Amino acid sequence: MKNEFSNNLSKYVNPQEYDETYTSYTADLDFIQAHLSASQQPIIELACGTGRLAIPLAKQGYTVYGVDIDSGMLDYARKKAEVEGVELSLSVQDCTQLNLPIKSNFIYMTGNSFQHFLTNESQDALFLSVKKHLNPNGEFIFDTRNPILQELAEEQFDEEVILKNGEMVTVKSQEAYNSLTQILECTSIYTSTNHTYKDGIHLRYTYPLEMKRLLSQHGFDLLNLYGSWKKATFNASSISMVVHARLK
Known part of the structure; x- marks a missing residue:
């Protein structure tokens, strides 16, 4: 699958090493869990990697559709899920051209994966792709590093x-x-x-006003902009932008 992302994946050649590096990090998982509906309708994770979030959510009874462009990361996630005794629906996909059999009320993406969308065109394509898989009033939550x-x-x-x-x-x-x-x-x-x-x-670094314009342009309301997954107040010195948006 040759595209803008194909030559930007060398940091992920060792999925086990990557997984072990971040296995103890749970702030984003805690945030996502707090915003999920109790109805346990299917949810979609973009750039799901080794299943660090998808697997514990599946353990709680959620049907998780995970996509990632790196097949090696997904192979590792499948092996982890098998060991944990949970089922995940995983597929190798470009997030700018999602093709899933469902629409969801909830899509999320963590790990600053938004920074892999290097051009204005790919950022636009991501939002269009997300919209096609969100129900009206559906929520999209993601993070990106704040440019300091x-x-x-x-x-x-x-x-x-x-x-x-x-x-x-x-x-x-x-x-x-x-x-x-x-x-x-x-x-x-x-x-x-x-x-x-x-x-x-x-x-790619995206500035706060750019982000607000992107959301508005693609039909999203910005519900909250946090400075961390622990809901720190966002300001100019915040390391992260955690975006909580809702499709109009």
Whole structure:
């Protein structure tokens, strides 16, 4: 599946490692659980990855349709779900071209996945795709990093030594922000005794007023804008934007 996202997935080549990194994080899951209807109607998770949220929600009785563009992440999610004894409906899909057999009252996306939509066109396509799968008055909840200019303006370099797969690995990282495209390019080089490899990711930053315009343009009311999944008040120094929107 070749598209805008195909060359931006190298950070996810090891699903188990990715899953272990975030397994103890539950703030987004707690937020989602608090906003779900007690009726347990089918829900849709975009960019569901290794099933960190989908599996516990399925355990609670929700029918979860999860989509992700990375087949390796979904394969790992299927294995986890099998071990946990739960059923998930998982499919490899581009979130800008969703094709699911249901419409839902509730769609969510976490992990700052919104930053993978690098262009205005793909952001628009995402919202159009979500609308096709939401019932009237349905809710769409997602997060993205808030652009803090004084941090993005300076090119960042970092070097550290970590223990990975039983050996010491030197990691050299670089981050550079393009203010015209609003895209942060992150690159890491990993060097061990016998091996060197590189990965990277491009992340689009969207400003609060842009977000409000996007929501309005695509027929959503902004119910709340939080600074974190723990519902911190959003302000200019907030690390995150957690968007809670409702389709008109």
